[in-house]
Amino acid sequence: xxxxxxxxxxxxxxxxxxxxxQLVRENGGRAVIYDDNPEKSHATSSAGVFEDCDIIVLSxxxxxxxxxxxxxxxxxxxxxxxxxxxxxxxxxxQIAVTGTNGKTTTTLLIxxxxxxxxxxxxxxxxxxxxxxxIADKLDAMECVVIEASSFQLExxxxxxxxxxxxxxxxxxxxxxxxxxxxxxxxxxxxxxRQASCDKAVYNADDENxxxxxxxxxxxxIPFSLSRPVDGAYQSSGFLCYKGxxxxxxEELDFRGRELENALAALAVAMEKEISPYTIADAMVSFxxxxxxxxxxxxxxxxxxxxxxxxxxVFSTVSASESMDGDTVLILGGAxxxxxxxxxxxxxxxxxxxxxxxxxxxxxxxRAAVGAGFGNVLRSATLEDACADAVDMAxxxxxxxxxxxxxxxxxxxYTGYSERGRAFDAAVVKLMRKL
Numbered sequence: 053x054x055x056x057x058x059x060x061x062x063x064x065x066x067x068x069x070x071x072x073x074q075l076v077r078e079n080g081g082r083a084v085i086y087d088d089n090p091e092k093s094h095a096t097s098s099a100g101v102f103e104d105c106d107i108i109v110l111s112x113x114x115x116x117x118x119x120x121x122x123x124x125x126x127x128x129x130x131x132x133x134x135x136x137x138x139x140x141x142x143x144x145x146q147i148a149v150t151g152t153n154g155k156t157t158t159t160l161l162i163x164x165x166x167x168x169x170x171x172x173x174x175x176x177x178x179x180x181x182x183x184x185x186i187a188d189k190l191d192a193m194e195c196v197v198i199e200a201s202s203f204q205l206e207x208x209x210x211x212x213x214x215x216x217x218x219x220x221x222x223x224x225x226x227x228x229x230x231x232x233x234x235x236x237x238x239x240x241x242x243x244x245r246q247a248s249c250d251k252a253v254y255n256a257d258d259e260n261x262x263x264x265x266x267x268x269x270x271x272x273i274p275f276s277l278s279r280p281v282d283g284a285y286q287s288s289g290f291l292c293y294k295g296x297x298x299x300x301x302e303e304l305d306f307r308g309r310e311l312e313n314a315l316a317a318l319a320v321a322m323e324k325e326i327s328p329y330t331i332a333d334a335m336v337s338f339x340x341x342x343x344x345x346x347x348x349x350x351x352x353x354x355x356x357x358x359x360x361x362x363x364x365v366f367s368t369v370s371a372s373e374s375m376d377g378d379t380v381l382i383l384g385g386a387x388x389x390x391x392x393x394x395x396x397x398x399x400x401x402x403x404x405x406x407x408x409x410x411x412x413x414x415x416x417x418r419a420a421v422g423a424g425f426g427n428v429l430r431s432a433t434l435e436d437a438c439a440d441a442v443d444m445a446x447x448x449x450x451x452x453x454x455x456x457x458x459x460x461x462x463x464x465y466t467g468y469s470e471r472g473r474a475f476d477a478a479v480v481k482l483m484r485k486l
Contacts, residue, residue: 053137053141054080055076055079055080055081055107056081057081057082058080058081058107059082059084059104059105059106059107060082060083060084060105060106060108061083061084061085061086061101061102061105061107061108062076062083062084062085062111063087063109063110063111063114063118064085064087064112064114065085065089065093066112068112068134068184069085069087069109069111069134070182071134071138071182071183071184072109072111072134072137072138072184073085074184075138075185075187075188078188081107084105086102098120102123102124102129106129107129107130107132108124108129108130108131108132109134110131111134112133112134112178112201112203115203116131116206116207131207132208132209132210133204133206133211134183134184134204135200135204135205135208135211136208136210136211137184137187138182138183138187139183139187141187142183142196143191144174144190144194144196145194145195145214145215146195146196146198146213146214146215147162147195147196147213147216148177148198148200148211148213148215148216148217148242149197149199149200149217149316150199150200150202150205150217150239150242151218151219151220151221151239151255152219152222152223152364152366153219153220153367153370154219154220154313154316155178155179155199155200155219156178156199156341156344156361157310157340157341157344158313158317159177159197159199160175160341161313161314161317161334161335161338162175162317163175164338165317165320165331165334165338166195166197166324166326167334169324169330169331171194171195171324171326172193172195173196173197174186174197175197175199176196176198177201177204178199178201178204179199183196202235202239205238205241206241208241209241209245211241212246212247212250213242213246213250214250214251215250215251215323216242216243216250216252216253217242217319218239218242218243218252218253218254218255218258218261219255219258219261219312219313219316220258220260220261220312220366221235221258221261222260222364222365222366223235223364223365223389223391236260236264239264243267243268243270244267246268246269246270247269247270248271249270249271250271251271251273251323252268252272252273253273253274253275253283253316254274255274255275255276255316256275256276256279256281256283257278275312275318277311277312280292280295284316284318284319284322285315286301286315289302291311291314293319293328294322296328298318298331299331303335304338305338305339305340306340307373307374307375307376308370308373308374309370309373309374310345310370310374317335318335321334342469342472343358343359343468344359344361345357345358345359345371345374345454345456346358346472348475348479349483351442351482351483352442352446353446354442354452354453355451355453356438356452356455356479357453357454357456358455358472358475359371359454359455359456359457360455360472360475361468361472362457362458363385363457363458363459363461363468364390364458364459365391365392365398365458367458368381368395368458369395369398369399369400371454372454373400375400375402375403376451376452377402377450377452378404378448378449378451379403379404379445379450379451379452379453380405380406380407380445380448380450380453380454381399381403381405381407381454381456382407382408382437382438382453382455383395383407383408383409383416383456383457383458384408384410384411384416384437384457384459385411385459385461385463386410386412386459386461386462387411387412387415387463388460390412390458392415392416392418392419392420392458393419393422393423395458396423397423399425404427404450405428405429405441405448406420406425406427406428406429407428407429407430407444408428408429408431408437409431409432409437410457410464411463411464416458429444434471434478435478435481435482437478438453438475438478439482441455455475457471
């Protein structure tokens with residue numbers, strides 16, 4: 053992409069926007085940052101900013117259906133995502149990971165395997181470090197593993213990673229995308245510009261993912277938890293690749309449906325021709341990131357787990373399935389369009405009780421009653437919910453409490469990390485009290 057002499061508006065002054073701003077300036081473009089918050093914006097108003105530019109680069113938080121963006125598209129301006137801008141300046145091999153759930157864990161696992169194999173790898177994207185911050189600083193012998201959200205892929209018109217990974221597609225972010233069809237279409241952009249020499253790693257158990265396969269030109273590499281496939285799968289207690297066992301599942305920090313993340317990473321690593329022994333060693337030493345079914349310790353004889361990252365139904369069902377033994381589940385958060393009826397109809401039988409807290413508590417309780425789920429208790433605060441869940445675990449003879457909210461956190465917290473830290477603090481406070 054030639055930016056010399058081009059006027060570029062960076063829409064959004066967050067981490068991605070600031071990194072994109074520097075990338076444009078370092079490559080000959082004239083960049084200006086516009087943000088809906090005037091205190092962060094170079095321009096005091098939108099007047100003239102979008103009309104006078106050649107290219108608009110969107111930060112992940114800016115929708116492609118934003119009025120300024122729509123007007124720019126209608127006037128013939130090039131509108132791209134920060135992801136696509138960075139990709140255009142990157143000569144390193146690009147491995148991109150998307151899906152409704154598991155993106156961060158899978159991205160970090162792939163990066164960990166590559167580093168264990170002595171490959172110079174960098175994990176970027178929605179994971180924290182913006183792709184733009186390093187895109188033009190890598191050489192062709194390196195790898196960049198990109199966590200790509202639907203927000204980033206929505207306007208990624210020419211993004212074409214050498215390896216694309218699609219983990220799953222379940223309803224999420226519909227307040228942003230409007231419909232499930234638009235959400236799926238945004239995710240599909242990870243595959244659509246790949247060439248036949250590229251590789252598309254996909255979940256063969258996910259109907260929404262498989263519906264995209266007729267559009268995929270790259271070589272298709274499936275993974276499956278349910279059956280042997282011509283790729284990665286689980287069999288007889290091992291993760292296997294094309295008939296060869298690679299690593300025993302009991303040695304991994306993954307359980308139940310979480311193993312899909314490991315299978316996707318296995319497929320990528322085997323296609324990179326990394327030794328199975330190196331892959332197994334890396335997988336065994338890997339630990340999932342914070343607030344993904346993290347053990348918080350034992351409170352009054354009950355094992356307590358923090359899965360604050362679970363912001364939708366699919367995540368909570370997956371975490372619940374991974375629990376070893378009968379469990380009390382803590383749910384609740386911001387009021388969104390989650391289908392809690394679907395949650396209760398898919399919870400495993402090991403979930404014996406539910407404690408509800410947060411803005412959407414009434415919605416969850418109605419869904420539980422409608423599904424005939426009887427052991428439900430409402431709590432006023434997260435601290436109360438922690439104590440109530442431990443008490444319920446004793447009454448129901450459950451060995452575990454799982455905090456897996458199935459909800460966004462914006463009713464009380466800035467994000468799942470702040471919420472996760474608050475739950476950790478509640479557990480510590482309860483331990484000291486008891």
